Amino acid sequence: MLASGLALIYGLRDVINFGHGALYMLGAYLGYTVAKVTGFWLALLIVPILLALVGVVFELLVLRPLKSRSHIEVALVTLGLGIILGQIIIFIYGGEARSIEAPAILSGSVTVLGLSYPVYRLFLILMGLGSCVSLAIWLRFTSSGLFVRAVSQDPSVARMMGINSDQLSLLVTSLSAAFAGIAGVLAGPYLSIDPGMDVVMIVDCLIIVVIGGTGSIAGAIIAALLFGFVQVAGSVFLPNVAALVPYVLLMVVLLIAPGGIGRGRVLS
């Protein structure tokens, strides 16, 4: 889900958002605060909206004024902003780990193909698949999705055809941030909410996005599945060097196909 958000913002805005991990961390901490008051389900609704507003601010105050700067410079600015946001979160919440309580309906385990499986993990898989499929449907079958793909492939021609790329950029950036918010809230009951959670996740997400072909949603989904597969396979067959396997995968893919699996800029 996080990688889809990253792929989306690169697809249209040409931005590798190193601050995406910090948005995810913000989503998790906001989720913790909101869930304490309203419960998990409302937090899952409210936090993405709050993060979408953060995305609007990010687009208007940062990305739009830096439109003429190089990709590398913008990527580094997002890195800096991510570090600042992470530090602000630590100032507010402190350094101790927290967690969000999962609703009762998602606790416990079910038996799948004879194996006991935690319900919350199944819920995560469904949410992840649902988000990616929704995103793919939006990009493929709606007019705004078509405009997003058009701007991504050729911004000049799209503008000549009367497409308002600024509005679409705003939509995409806020959607990308909302995805980070959903992922943050969903991580709350499953993972520890702590100050280092952004770095751990962003490195994995960047690997997935780059393997997928920066900007390709379909590539990001395939890459996420491949990433998960090699991680599990690595921990089973090469437990001593399992941590290295994703990096080896990244290097092998990029050396064979420098554009990544998708090679495209959006869903194609």
Added chain:
Amino acid sequence: MSGRTSTSFRVPAAIVAGAILFGLGGVLPGYLASDFTLKLANEGMLLGLLALSVAFLMSEAGLVALGAASIYGGSGYLFAIAMNDWAMSPTAAIVFAFLAIIAYSGVLGALIVRTNPLAFMMLTLAAGEMISHVVMLEAVHDYTGGADGLVVSFKGTILGMQAADFASPQHFWPIGWTAVWLIGVTLWSVSRSKLGATLRAVRQNEERMRFSGFGTYVPRVVAYVLVNAVAAVSGLLHVLNTGFVSPESLGLGVSTNALVAALMGGTAGSIGPLAGGLIFAFAQDEFGARGATQLLTGVAIVLFIVVFPRGVVGGLVATVRRIVPGVDRKQGKS
């Protein structure tokens, strides 16, 4: 005064000014600064050297390496392992560590400079993270010390100097200062050579260079190996100074600090990144005392890319050129 006369005056004047600055910089801090201040200055100088490697690649080749720390820490680990486990002399261990890093950089560079700048940045990050994980592996724990790091058992001398001499801030400063100047002048010369001009032309338009019959691959590999050699010297000096190397020295944090130092000082030229390293080390000490070290890093990245893209030194040079007539001359550098 004619242009020719002016130039013929400027070159020796610059050499004399540089020699005076080098002499004063090497000697004065030992008399003026406390041990603590000098220790911070030493750290800043080594960070500046690492920043110089990052900045050279950025300004000349348009490539950002996020794995500089793996070279910096990696050279330290190789030196420590060669000393502790293979009983090499300090000089042999330095040569071994340096050549091993050069070989690694050559292979890695040959593979990754073909990609686009963003993929290059990600690949250097991935390669760096891989090295960070390798030193933590159980299989090499006896060599690397795992999370605890390694204390170097320094036996013998280097150019007649003992471990204690390198550990003393007073003694270490002139050694580091000399190395920094030699490397700074070398990189400055390279940037004004044919290699530097080729790199900048490739950065601006690689296709145009290929169509013009220039090789665009080898110069970038050479540049990558060159900057990693600088990072390796910085790492070796660091391990000589501290007598210790840890997994933190390989981490993304060190690479980010080097990048920030380069941006702070200014990526064009040799003095900017070195000044940036010194500024960052002292600023980090101030922010660290308030528990906000990361805030400094984040704010500095944003501030120096958005507001002061030339950095402190680049900004000062630009200001002087605007104010002093005649100083704004052609540099022969795009």
